[in-house]
Amino acid sequence: MANKEVREIFSGGAFFEGPRWRDGTWWVSDFYRHTVSRITSDGAETVLFEVEHQPSGMGWLPDGSLVVVSMKDQRLLRFADGATSTLADLSAHSGGFLNDLVIDEGGRIFVGDFGFDLMGGGDLRTATLKRVDPDGSVTVVADDLYFPNGSVITPDGSTLIVGETLGNRYTAFDLAADGTLSNRRVWAQFAPTPTGKTTEEVLGQLVVAPDGCSLDADGHLWAADAVGGRAVRVSPGGEIVDEIPAPDGLGVYACQLGGDDGRTLLLCSAPDFYEHLRHDKREAVLLAAEVDVPHAGRP
Template sequence: MTSRDVGVVFSGGAFFEGPRWRDGAWWVSDFYTHRVSRITPDGRETVLAEVGQQPSGLGWLPDGSLVVVSMKDHRILRLADGTLSSYADLSEHCGGLLNDMVIDEAGRIYIGDFGFDIMAGAEPRTATLKRVDSDGTVTVVADGLHFPNGSVITPDGSTLIVGETLGNRYTAFDLSADGSLTNRRVWAEFGAVPTGTTTEEVIGQLVIAPDGCALDAEGHIWAADAVGNRAVRVAPGGAVVDEIRAPDGLGVFACMLGGDDGRTLLMCAAPDFYEHLRAGTREAVLLAADVDVPHAGRP
């Protein structure tokens, strides 16, 4: 493992998620301040929108407009000319909060949800991966996923890989020209699928909990390990070939490759993720470290 300097890009958040790099800046959501912000590499913030029902995943449609996940009311919102409007309603397909997403070249959105109320410690349940087409139509494209979370699409557009945060694995699909997912398979496995019947039991059985992530040009994934206080670089199959640990015991809950050369890893860090502990605090930070292999694919 390579030793790297980890610097602070921005501080004073409640809980950062959904980091993206675009147009020379980082774009992030903050769950509990409800803000979507653009943050320059030198730490200057511009608040772009406020999402009252909790923002999460971010992405851009082919026309360049920003779309934002609104978690608690299960909607995707579109930001245009400074105004938010509803782009799609996924309520009937969600068992828990709507979460992270990835958008393919055609503008189709692939998005997961929690599957159950993790904040209340409910019994864990599997969830679905949904596709949202440009007309707002919602289609379930995969089911039985253990907390589908950060996803990537390979540069050639042929493969979608989704992290199962509570499943100890990444799962891959062939991504067809019509947007369907086929040939489901395990892309990386860190341990057995947990068998606990409570959230605490499941978390205790996790080896790595893949959260927000980014694909690099060698086909490896940098993943936030939500139970390991680190970001890990994962090879196909599941070997961890590199890691960057967060300072001060902070957890890492999302990451993204960016910067002008694609070799800066931004990490969203906080002491934990629980709403009742984070909402009233401002202890979340954005951390950055230089890595060797640049970003590839989507997002």
């Protein structure tokens, strides 16, 4: 594991999530500033719009419109022509705040949720993965997931991989042309599935807490480790073959490969993720490091 130089691109955020690379710039959500922004590689920010109920994951539909998670009211928002509208209401299918998403080539959106009241210290409950079709209809496509979070789709569109942040693992599914998931299996297991119920118990049993992630051309995942203060490169099966630690005092909660050659890994970093500690602070930063293998797949 060679040491990689980490540089700061942007500072002054509250808590960044959902990073994406598109049209030559980075796109990010900021939970507690309630903003969705574009940020250039040299650190110039343009705020595009605000999401009252807290933005998270994002992606683009085939028509080029942007979809963003509205976490607390459990909706997907569509942003087009300078205006936002509700694409889908997932509140009937969600046990906690909505989370990250990935969109397939046909415009089907796969999105998870917390499953329980994380910020309020509620007991752990599993959650579902939902599919939102282009007509806005919602279908639960997988259940019993431990905090389904960052997800990717392989370049051939045949496999969806979802991180279970509180499950010490990544889970894979075969993805059919109609959006059906099948052949559920463990893609990477870092430690046994936690057995605790409280947030404190579960966090203490995590070895890797997969958060936002990005697939590379070798079929490996770069994953933010939400309890380890690092991004890790994971091979199929779960071996950690590389890592990039955050500067002291910072965690890493999402990452994404991008840049002109797909070899820049953007890291969303902050001291922690707790709303009561982050909402009025401006200590989150975007960091970047160069890696050897470029981006592949979705997002």
